Amino acid sequence: MSLEATVAAPFKWHATERLGEGEFVVALSLERDWFSPDQAKRLVDVAVGRGLVDEDDGELIARFDPTEVTVPEGFRPDDDVLREQSTFETALDAIVATGVEKQRAVAGINERQRGLAITIEAAAVLYAKERGARIDHLAADVRAELSGDG
Numbered sequence: 001m002s003l004e005a006t007v008a009a010p011f012k013w014h015a016t017e018r019l020g021e022g023e024f025v026v027a028l029s030l031e032r033d034w035f036s037p038d039q040a041k042r043l044v045d046v047a048v049g050r051g052l053v054d055e056d057d058g059e060l061i062a063r064f065d066p067t068e069v070t071v072p073e074g075f076r077p078d079d080d081v082l083r084e085q086s087t088f089e090t091a092l093d094a095i096v097a098t099g100v101e102k103q104r105a106v107a108g109i110n111e112r113q114r115g116l117a118i119t120i121e122a123a124a125v126l127y128a129k130e131r132g133a134r135i136d137h138l139a140a141d142v143r144a145e146l147s148g149d150g
Contacts, residue, residue, distance in 0.1 A: 002081075003052070004064070004069055005077070006034070007047045007062075008071060010023070010024050010027035012066050012069070012071060013027060017062045017065075018060070018062075020059055020060070021055070021059065024040070025037055025041055034077055035077075042082050043081065046082060047060075049137070050090055050093075051134055051137040052064060087121040087138050090135070091109075091121070091138055092124060094134055095109075095127060097133065105127065108127050110123070119142075125139055
């Protein structure tokens with residue numbers, strides 16, 4: 001199922017928006033047996049990369065309200081939640097989360113790319129930013145790519 005539900009689950013179980021990275025890994029690997037400890041650590045990387053959590057001195061801080069995420073009874077995440085998404089996919093998901101229909105978002109991104117002669121990733125981040133999507137974590141990567149530092 002969804003990455004957000006998987007990441008939200010340990011925060012919900014512990015009724016907090018901050019967890020030590022070790023607590024998060026233990027919750028997913030030993031308490032629920034959803035992943036191996038290495039896979040749970042990989043999930044931390046994916047969650048940080050997707051902007052779902054911030055890392056601060058060994059703690060993970062949810063960048064969303066875990067209480068508002070539904071984790072269905074009997075939920076068990078698929079291994080594909082460990083796959084890191086591309087910048088384009090991440091931006092597109094963020095745009096869709098703001099209520100823009102996926103096909104319309106892709107069309108808007110393609111229009112920006114053609115009109116500005118930039119990469120699809122940069123166009124996706126720009127379009128997402130215009131729609132108020134939470135993509136600040138992607139902007140630095142795209143900025144570095146555009147300046148030739150990436």
